[in-house]
Amino acid sequence: MHLAYPAVLSALLFCTGLYGVLARRNAILVLMSVELMLNAVNLNLVAFDVWLSRTARETLHSGQALTLFTIAIAAAEIGIGLAIVLAVYRNRGTSDIDKLRDTAEGPETAGPDTEGPGTSAAEKAEATA
Template identity: 45%
Template sequence: MIPLSWYLILSATLFSIGLFAVLARRHAIAILMGIELMLNAVNINLLAFWHYWSQIKGVPQVSGMVFAAMIFVLAAAETAVALALIISAYRRHHTVVVDEMTLLKG
C-alpha cells in the first residue's frame, strides 16, 4: 500500500510550485495555471484523506467526495470568469502582463 504521507508530500510539492507560479510569473494566464495546480494539489489531499478514512470505516464516505466535487465546480467557474477578465483586459490595454495593468494605481 502507499503511505498517506506520500500523497501529502506530493500534494505539498505541487502546491508550492503553483504558489511560486502565482507569485512570480508576469503573465496572467500563467498565474491562472498556477492556481489550477494549487487546486489540484488540494484535490489530491482531499481524496487521499477520503480514501484512507473510507478504508478505516470499511464503507465509502461520501463527504470527502462531495468536497472534491465542489473543488471541481469552483475550478471550472473560476477559470471561466478569470479568462473572460483576461480577454477583456487584453482588449482594452493590449497586454496580459499583470505588471503593466496599472489602471488602479494612484
C-alpha cells in the same frame, strides 16, 4: 500505502503552484498556476477520503464530493478568469499583470497617466533581470 506519499506530493505541487502565481507575469500563466494549487488540494482531499472511509468507516465520502465540487468551481473560475483577462487585453492591449497598476498606491501613481512610469519601471526591471 503510506499516507505520506500523497500528502507530500500534494504539498510539493501546491508550492509549485505558489511559485508560479508569485513569479509569473502573464495573467494566463498565473491562472494555470492557480489550477495547479487547486489540483494539489484535490489530491489531498481524495487521499484523506480514501484513508478515512476505511479507517473511520466514514460513509459520507465528503472528500470525494468536495473534490467534485472543487473541480466544478475551478471550471467556473477559469471561465470567468479568462473572460476577465480577454476584456483586459481588449482594453489595454496587454495581459501582463505587472502593467495593471491603476489602483496601486504610492508616490508614482499621481494621476490617470500612471501607465508611463509603471511601464518604464517594468522595462527597467526587465532590463536588469
